Amino acid sequence: MSALAHVPSRSSGSATSSGRVGRRRATPYLLLLPGMAWLVVFFAVPMAFLASQSLQQGNIETGYVLTWDWQNYVSAFGNYWPQFSRSLYYAGVATVLTFLIGYPLAYAIAFKSGRWKNVLLVMVIAPFFTSFLIRTLAWQTILTTNGWVVRFLRDVGLMHLFQLAHLVNNNVVLGSQLAVITGLTYNFIPFMVLPLYASLERIDIRLLEAAGDLYAKPWTGFRKVTLPLSMPGVVAGTLLTFIPAAGDYINSTLLGNPDTTMIGQVIDAQFLRVLDYPTAAALSFTLMVTIVVMVMVYVRRAGTEELV
Amino acid sequence: MTVADLSVSASGLSAPPAQAAGADLRLVALTKRFGEFTAVDDLHLTIPAGSFFALLGPSGCGKTTTLRMVAGLEEPTLGQILLGEADISATKPYRRPVNTVFQNYALFPHLDIAENVAFGLRRRGVKDVSAKVNDALELVQLGGYAKRKPAQLSGGQQQRVALARALVNQPSVLLLDEPLGALDLKLRRQMQIELKRIQTEVGLTFVHVTHDQEEAMTMADTIAVMNAGHIEQMGDPTTLYERPATTFAANFLGQSNLLAARISGGRGAQLTSVVVQGRRLALPTERISSAGEDLWLGVRPEKLLVLPAGEDLAGRNSLEGTVTDASFMGVSTHYLVRMPWGQELTVVQQNDGSAPLRTGDHVVVAWDPVHSFGLDATQDAHAGEDIGDTGGAGS
Numbered sequence A: 001m002s003a004l005a006h007v008p009s010r011s012s013g014s015a016t017s018s019g020r021v022g023r024r025r026a027t028p029y030l031l032l033l034p035g036m037a038w039l040v041v042f043f044a045v046p047m048a049f050l051a052s053q054s055l056q057q058g059n060i061e062t063g064y065v066l067t068w069d070w071q072n073y074v075s076a077f078g079n080y081w082p083q084f085s086r087s088l089y090y091a092g093v094a095t096v097l098t099f100l101i102g103y104p105l106a107y108a109i110a111f112k113s114g115r116w117k118n119v120l121l122v123m124v125i126a127p128f129f130t131s132f133l134i135r136t137l138a139w140q141t142i143l144t145t146n147g148w149v150v151r152f153l154r155d156v157g158l159m160h161l162f163q164l165a166h167l168v169n170n171n172v173v174l175g176s177q178l179a180v181i182t183g184l185t186y187n188f189i190p191f192m193v194l195p196l197y198a199s200l201e202r203i204d205i206r207l208l209e210a211a212g213d214l215y216a217k218p219w220t221g222f223r224k225v226t227l228p229l230s231m232p233g234v235v236a237g238t239l240l241t242f243i244p245a246a247g248d249y250i251n252s253t254l255l256g257n258p259d260t261t262m263i264g265q266v267i268d269a270q271f272l273r274v275l276d277y278p279t280a281a282a283l284s285f286t287l288m289v290t291i292v293v294m295v296m297v298y299v300r301r302a303g304t305e306e307l308v
Numbered sequence B: 001m002t003v004a005d006l007s008v009s010a011s012g013l014s015a016p017p018a019q020a021a022g023a024d025l026r027l028v029a030l031t032k033r034f035g036e037f038t039a040v041d042d043l044h045l046t047i048p049a050g051s052f053f054a055l056l057g058p059s060g061c062g063k064t065t066t067l068r069m070v071a072g073l074e075e076p077t078l079g080q081i082l083l084g085e086a087d088i089s090a091t092k093p094y095r096r097p098v099n100t101v102f103q104n105y106a107l108f109p110h111l112d113i114a115e116n117v118a119f120g121l122r123r124r125g126v127k128d129v130s131a132k133v134n135d136a137l138e139l140v141q142l143g144g145y146a147k148r149k150p151a152q153l154s155g156g157q158q159q160r161v162a163l164a165r166a167l168v169n170q171p172s173v174l175l176l177d178e179p180l181g182a183l184d185l186k187l188r189r190q191m192q193i194e195l196k197r198i199q200t201e202v203g204l205t206f207v208h209v210t211h212d213q214e215e216a217m218t219m220a221d222t223i224a225v226m227n228a229g230h231i232e233q234m235g236d237p238t239t240l241y242e243r244p245a246t247t248f249a250a251n252f253l254g255q256s257n258l259l260a261a262r263i264s265g266g267r268g269a270q271l272t273s274v275v276v277q278g279r280r281l282a283l284p285t286e287r288i289s290s291a292g293e294d295l296w297l298g299v300r301p302e303k304l305l306v307l308p309a310g311e312d313l314a315g316r317n318s319l320e321g322t323v324t325d326a327s328f329m330g331v332s333t334h335y336l337v338r339m340p341w342g343q344e345l346t347v348v349q350q351n352d353g354s355a356p357l358r359t360g361d362h363v364v365v366a367w368d369p370v371h372s373f374g375l376d377a378t379q380d381a382h383a384g385e386d387i388g389d390t391g392g393a394g395s
């Protein structure tokens, strides 16, 4: 053994090998380069631009100057906090609903669908073949006042309950909170189902057999094994639903009324109609920071299994 | 860790099993079909309470399927599973006092080792969970690993966790599906002794699946040799080895020389005379498990003696032949001896200091007639050859 250890000639090898090591160290950074460039050009620079815009004063005719004035934030938030909190509330409710509908759906596709699995997956994705706008417009027809959905809600008495909860106005669904939340839920269900399916599908069903063998009833097995193992999908699905839903402006525009205005609509109007760029920028920034903070808290808690 | 340490920790586990203690496990006409394919075919077995039962057979013969039916993870196509007097065939797995050590471990990846082991205890609301878990982990020599996740353990360590996770529940029947498959030889031997000791001490019924015949023979009270969904033969290790009843059992469990023979002059009271290629040989009548006149005369390699031609062979069976291969193994020498009709017999000779024979030597192969056994000639003489994992107990 000791004789063998002396065989490779260290001195001649070291120069080339250190060069190789250097290159090997550089490789990950080289691979990161295109992505980093993309991030700088399309994210960091626009972000900086937006940040600076939110701290400017002036108007569209005379031009804007950077004043480092926080007043924009104070007034934007002061004027629009109802829309702000409403957006988070609608997005939150829609996320809970997509989860409640999406989890059983993803579970059924992953474990119970047999040879129909691919068909069902295509059906989950199929709505993407038409545009978001068209699909939302279609809900205007579905929820129309004399349509069968509304008639059904009236017949079974649910409309009465919705009315009591102020979810609908005058027994009309269209142009109500209910319609906006329904639209959000519908539009974001695939974003919930797909990550849930992906994480459920990876679960080894033999683990559930082991749980059963160790005296866990099916429901306990689900709570102690399936659900914890699908947490990555739950986190991904809820984020993919909540974040875009909080910034959405189409559902409330097409299905809501002036009292259901969401922050996305306000930003849209400030940028494109009122042309008050600093206010729009300040609102955008506030929304973004709020969501980032919420996501961080959420992911932390999910990571420590407190959510299980 | 010494044996004394272990017996202390094992005694922590030796409280009487929760339920159905002392109940025999009986499989009655148990059958499982997957579509057209019959994985387990009309199995009849009685496994006495407190015994160490080994199910031995080649890959794909239906061992796992049988265990899964006992555990309740697979529904039998036909037949019954009885624990004592109770028919548990339709009982849900989580209600059966049966635990499994899975072939693929099936540890819960999101739980640490201690929680994996505690899983069954918590489901039943047992007290003193952490003390029991610690005892069980000590028992499989993983005391310091309680806080690790399964992914941070080696394959052999995971296997031992799987063992602890099942053992800690003190089930009436413990099903072990190749629980030592991933261990290296040394640890494997150690765990075999350990398992056997736990079983004797705690008095649980163990059903141990393996395709390692040595493992089965050293550990089990009873071995069932399984082939293609049915039991070929069942018995204690000695009987099984000394008196195989089928060619499959003769070849799978150790090695056998099988000679085509025909009874001549009827069955005797003690010995029966047979003719093999014109030579007259004898075997004990009670060791013939064939009704016909034709049979396979079998003899284990280590029962054969090779002698230089011309030795005195009074009362022995003998055949002349030529050595075609000799491999010296230290403890013994393995010879291949070619018979005049072309068949080669395997001979294992103890290294007793006698002069070794060389290839080409003309020799006589002799053995005491009582070591012969007779098998049904309609069976394939090569059934079960070359599928045993460990070269043969004779080696």
Ligand SMILES: Nc1ncnc2c1ncn2[C@@H]1O[C@H](COP(=O)(O)OP(=O)(O)OP(=O)(O)O)[C@@H](O)[C@H]1O
Pocket (backbone or CB within 6 Å): B034, B037, B039, B057, B058, B059, B060, B061, B062, B063, B064, B065, B066, B103, B211
């Ligand atoms: N779910 C299933 N569907 C169809 N065939 C199956 C199924 N499970 C097992 N089989 C077949 O049944 C036979 C017995 O399988 P089993 O897993 O019991 O073998 P085994 O004796 O445990 O083998 P090994 O030693 O390789 O683990 C095999 O031929 C296998 O292909």
Ligand SMILES: [Mg+2]
Pocket (backbone or CB within 6 Å): B063, B064, B065, B103, B177
């Ligand atoms: Mg198996």
